[in-house]
Amino acid sequence: MLGKKILCLFRKYSSSAALLEGPALGHGGCRVELDPRLLLSNPTNLKGLTLAQTKVAHALLFKTHDLCSNIYVANNLIVSYSDCSSMDCAFKLFEEIPLRNLVTWNLMILGCNKNSLYGYSLRIFCQIHNFGANMDEFTYGSVLSACGSGSLANAAAIGLQVYGLVWKNGFVSNGYVRAATIDLFAKCGKVDDALRVLHDVDNCENVVCWNRVVSGAVKNMDHLVALEVFAQMCRCGTLSPNSFTFSSALTACAAVEELELGKCIHGCVIKRGTGGDVYVGTAIVDLYAKSGAMLEAVKQFKLMRVLNVVSWNVIISGFTKKGDCVSAFSVLNEMRKSGEELSSFTVPNVLSACTNPNIFKEALQIHCWTYKVGLNIDPIVESSLINTYSRIGAVSLSEKVFVETGKMKQVGVWANMISAFVQSGSYEKAIIFFQDMLENGINPNMYIVSSVMSMIDSLALGRQVHGYSLKLGMLSEVSVGNSILTMYSKCGDLEDSLKAFEQLERKDYVSWTSMIVGLAENGCADKAIRLFQDMGFEESIPDDRILAAVLNSCSALRSLKLGREVHGFALRSWSGDEQAIVDSALVNMYSKCGDLDSARIVFDRTRIKDQALWSFLISGYSRCGQVEEALELFHDLLLSGLKADAYTCSSILGALAISSESGVGRQLHGYTIKVGLETEVSVGSSLVMMYSKSGSIIDCHKAFQQITDLDLVSWTTMIASYANNGKGSEALQLFDRMKRSGVEPDAVTFVGVLSACSHAGLVDEGYSHLQSMIRDHGIKPGQKHYACMVDLLGRAGRLEEAKTFIDSMPVKPAILVWETLLAACKVHVSNIYAEAGEWDHALKIREAMGLRRKEAGWSYM
Known part of the structure; x- marks a missing residue:
């Protein structure tokens, strides 16, 4: 017996006799007369019946007592119930069959699979195993298919146990069983296990098994593995790849942009005459489109005899990737004229080409067209419209799209709308929408929480969102954890930022980078360096942001020894593209630590010198009193075509203040006026100091008056200038003005x-x-x-x-x-x-x- 656990779920009827209740109806409600003799002589007549007809047949067979004596008829009746999606009746019938055979058990497993009752498929299999009954390839294949459905917990582990029985009972060479096992492991993301099953049989000639491994690897993004298995399959000699094989291999080539290998596979397709298959043809077009060879993609697209919506989407996506919005719109028009039904993915494909305000009109046309064909209410289309309007700077239209179909939307649409507000700088609206979402009873996902956290600069609000994410159990998501620690760091709460970092269940590269950079930028140089030392680099190499942050921390600590160690580490292990960022940090570190020779070596070897690189070295010379070198480098900076920034000018002016080069100082003052830097507070304060040192108090006052946003440093510099030049009363009057302006003295x-x-x-x-x-x-x-x-x-x-x-x-x-x-x-x-x-x-x-x-x-x- 199957057992009380299964039986208790189907107690709608006290016995199968209860199936007699109600009229025997056929199609359209008419009574149907069934001859039990015909059913007995040819039980296949039970196939294709409606549920009502199946119940009538069941009742007739029950009355004639032929149901219990003819297992073939009973099995066909189970199939009929299964086909009618009435597994409760099938289970009831199954309980009353006195002499079940293996076919009966297999049909029940197949019926459960067909009706997505995968848990019951597994239970029936366990019952068979507990009874000690013999099982065949259909039993094993069916239960492995149930495990591969994706709805069972620990499916891979259960599959391994079943596969152990397959080995034990000698069915490992059966292609149906092995294909189901491979499919199971591939769907569970265990491509290595799928490969082992494939190679458990030497010289496997089952194409289905090979195809399952190739397609499984592609679905798991293991594209190189898929191509290697495909190559092994081709080397066997006795195997002949089919359309399914070629489409999977071409998809892998497209994903990794292996155009040359893809061309070889394309040649094999032509040779074997499988190019007429719509899936193979689409994969070929996709290969050329994703590799940027749009001329060849269009050629192959036009050669396809049969097109489907995926084929059209692939060619449109290719033009979009190339930034050719005109061609993308042209293909869309052709698709509409062909009568092909557009899918919800077609619109996002085209809209992704709308990346600038110049094609606002086209985006608006597509928006109107979605109304016409009824796609405007599709969440995918709605999200793409929101993103498109946001990208082209029309966030108000994004909001209009959002409210058009009501507020109760899928969480993904809310996420796109909030993200649009964040990217456009409309932080207040993003918060309002976030609150509105909560009021509507929609729980935010990790993308929404991360987006909201990224813009928060209020510690009180940040703590609230942090608490809410904790309530929803999102702290295990590394992206949410990273956004939380970054928020605390941005708000200046380094203690809570570190606490959030330490509480992360899993730290990724972004976690370490955010924390180290946050510490460095908030004046915690020593902690930044210690965290860098704790970070392991076995699996990843530090990027330019981390190296620059650590080097800047060494600069802040004036630790030349640590700076040299980091420099050596970078030379050994890092070969990033953003070399200028690291070189600037190196020059800054060596300059601030007083090692100007090393700073100059790094400076001279850098091919592309940005503004920061010049500024750091010039300020280093100025700080060390090497005014001539600083002025010479400043002259070279101007000859290079770059403009000096406020930091550079203020550094040289500060050096000139302690030298006797007053004439040069006035020339530099003239340059700052020419480039519009005289109003900068750092430049103005340095001019005040320079003129003060030379006793030119009138020029001090003029320079002070030119500063637009006076800060504490500029007020203090002018007060000291008055004091040092015998203008005590003026200094005290200026001090009173400073306090009235709201600036707090130090x-x-x-x-x-x-x-x-x-x-x-x-x-x-x-x-x-x-x-x-x-x-x-x-x-x-x-x-x-x-x-x-x-x-x-x-x-x-x-x-x-x-x-x-x-x-x-x-x-x-x-x-x-x-x-x-x-x-x-x-x-x-x-x-x-x-x-x-x-x-x-x-x-x-x-x-x-x-x-x-x-x-x-x-x-x-």
Whole structure:
């Protein structure tokens, strides 16, 4: 008996006698008279009956008691129920057959397979095995087909067990069984196992088995394996590839763009006369189209005697890939005229050619045409229209397409619409659509979550989406995990970014790259380098982004040793195309670490020098005070046809500020005006500093006024310039302006402010600003701030107060503070000699102090 588990599912009838209930109806509801003698004499008369007729025949045979005595009739009745998709009746009949034979069992498995009841097919097979009944090739082949349906859990493992029985019972050489086994493993993605089954029999001459391996490899994207198996098949000599073989092999050639091999296979097709097959012909056209040989593709397309929708789609896709939208539209028109019914894949093929606004009209025409043929409601067509309008910059039309057929859509359509908003920068609408999607009860997929995460720059919103993805169980998806850690990194939360990285179940190359680059760009250079050291390179080689990020981290740490080690690693293991990016990072690293010789070697060997490469080396020379070399390189930069950027100009101006090349500085100022860089804050601040060093306070003010977006550095530079050139009152007024503008001062700003008070002799104001620095801005004074106060008191002649101030400092006075006090004392003694008319003594003291004959508070203007 089959068992109670199967039987309990079909208790609609207490016995097969219940099938007698109801009229015996034929086609159109008419009663049908069936002669049991005819059924018994020729049971094949049971085939082709309707369900009602089958039930009548069942009832007649049941009444005459011939059902139990004639297993052949019972088997044919099972087939009839199976054909009518009434497996409940088939199971009921099966239970009541007293003497089942192997055919009966096999027919039940076949019936379950036919009606997609694959789990019951397996159960019946297990029942046969438990009974110890003999099984034949049809039993094994049918249950292996059930396993290959894709609906059974652990299908590959079950298939291996069944195949073990095949070996044990001597059916391994049977072509039907082996073909089913190969098909099973291929569908489970186990092409290696499929190959082993193929070669379990020496000199296999079953073409079906070979074809199953080739097609299975193609479906699993193992195209090179498919071509190798095809080559082995051809070398056998006794095998003759058929249309199925050729179409699979040609598909593999097209996928890997092996045009020459494909031409050879094309020759074999012509030789064997199989080119008339529509699938082979389509595969040939696809080969030439995907290889870019559109003239030959069109030629082969026109030679095809029979065309189907796939053939048309292939030639259209070929023109689309070449960017020939005119030809793609032309073929589409031919297809419509031929009367061929267009599929939902035809429209995306054509629309993918609409990549620029110049063919907006054509895209609109196709959109209108989809309404005419009723394809506008197809999700694939809708998604392609959304993507097309987004690509050509008409996101409003993408949104219109989306709302045309109502809001309740497939998740893929929502994904395309949200992606369109993200790519066009309409982040607010993307968030609104994401929320709308959730309100409609549609769970987002990983693509939607990744798209939304990629645009979020708000930590609060990012945490919400992170929580939602956690609720949906998406964190196991590596793309979602990568987007989460990138979001935290972009929002400056490196701690949570690292936490998200560590919680990834599987880290791919993008995970490592995102984390290392994020750490490097957010000032965590040491962590970026440690993570790079932890990254294994057995299966992958670091790309230019990772190498550049790590080298920039070495630059930030000023670690020449680490930088050289990374450089050596790159020379040994990396040979990427984006060499300029890595070379720029190398020049930057060597320059910032002070190894200008190595920086120049990398610079000179680089064939294509971009703007960054020049800038890094020029700034390196400028930083090290090698002004002549920096200017010479700057001159070469201009001769190369490139324009200097703000970073380059500010670097040279900074070097000129400490040199005596004031004339060159003015020339460079003229160049910045010519190229429109004088308004850049970095350039303007450097000009202010340069003119300040030369005492040209008027030019300082002019340069400052030219800056469009003043930042803390530019305000601070101008304040210090006023202070250093004896314009204390102006410096303090500028400081008040800065605070009113909303810019928060820092410790460096207060050094300039206190210095201004010192030069202007404003003691009370100095005390006030020192207290405000602590009270209002929470800045802890440093040695320079205290030195400025001592200088202020010393200039005012309040030396005892200066000494008392030093004694009351909350930190131990540094040498700078004592030197300032001593200098004030010397100035005070010098002034005493001067007031007494003893100029020789006063001059000697000034010369010992290294002072010029310039009164404090004056400027050279």
